[in-house]
Amino acid sequence: MDDVLKKALDFSNYRKTFAIQHKILKEKADSRLTYGFNGGIFKIDRTLITFVQMLEDKGRISGVVLLDVNDTPIMIADLLSFKEDIFDRYFNTTYEYYEEYEKMKKNRNVESLIK
């Protein structure tokens, strides 16, 4: 029984450590997806990316006003350059998040999780 209990406690400790490391990874991704532009703050997410792509598809590529995270209207003079920046940052960040998360999933004990 002692052995069973020890294994359960070890696993509980592992799960807690895993949850904290996952939260830290998510915080890092969130922090990198915060994008300051022309006095506004944007959160680069699927909604922003899709909306910007739609604007480009409709030919609205200059003098576009976007609402930032605080609903402040921000002038985007060159939408294509803005799009390039947010696409780059989104794909780099999510890819890095994916890589680190996959690495973390393979680690089955506390020691390797924090290495």
Place this chain on the structure above:
Amino acid sequence: MSNGVVIFAHNNGDIDYASLSLIAAKLAKTHLNVPVSVITDKETFSSVDQKEFQNVFDKIIFTPPSTTNNTRNLYDGVESKKVKFLNDLRPSVWDLTPYDRTLLIDCDYLIMSNTLSNYWDNENELLISGKYNDITGDERVGYHDRYVSDTGVKLYWATTVMFTKNERTKLFFDLVEHIRNNYNDYGDLFRFSTKQYRNDISFSIAKHILDGYISADVDLPPVLSTIDKDMLHSVDNGKLTFLLTPQSNQNYVFASVTDLDVHVMNKKSILRNAKELV
């Protein structure tokens, strides 16, 4: 327009705030690429390697020593000690900062990313972090980490404050000073405990008043924090490894952090890792 970071450093006999400010300054310079100034007193300055101070800091600004009797219990893991809490000079930052746009940080706030660079050009002239973000999740976050009291207003975290020097922000810091000077009265009004003076509370109430008594959710990012019962265990090539006590006072778990700004309330554990941090 000049941008820069300002840090207060006043040794209290127990904690070497001067050394903490050096660590915080070196990290801020590296990751934000802006000058950093320190506000300190002659006695604290006499305790440091003055050449290093002059090399690291853009400007060394002197104030008279703090005269507050404020104290707090500060933990270093499981051990705790009642120490002086010399935090009353913060409102003077408006007068003393050499910069047009200032990021004021606590000296236990370790800047390991360029996230705050996004806010230099932000059109809001005063930004404070509006949320405490505990590294372990929400389990350790209490109501009084989010509100100044049971019935009070939203609690801002004065760990990170960014402001543009103008007449309106002058009004804000004057109001913070007024609240500090009449802390018991404001405690009665906003129903918070006045046992210990907290800048977080003065800043929150001043912001609440100047926002027109309504909530204005334009903030700096949440402050990712470890409490003083946690310990910064080691630092290796930019990776900070912590021992965390998720349920406070219970078993420790490990966590490692890279490329994220983090508020490390266990100041002694920062000092133990000073060399590796910078």
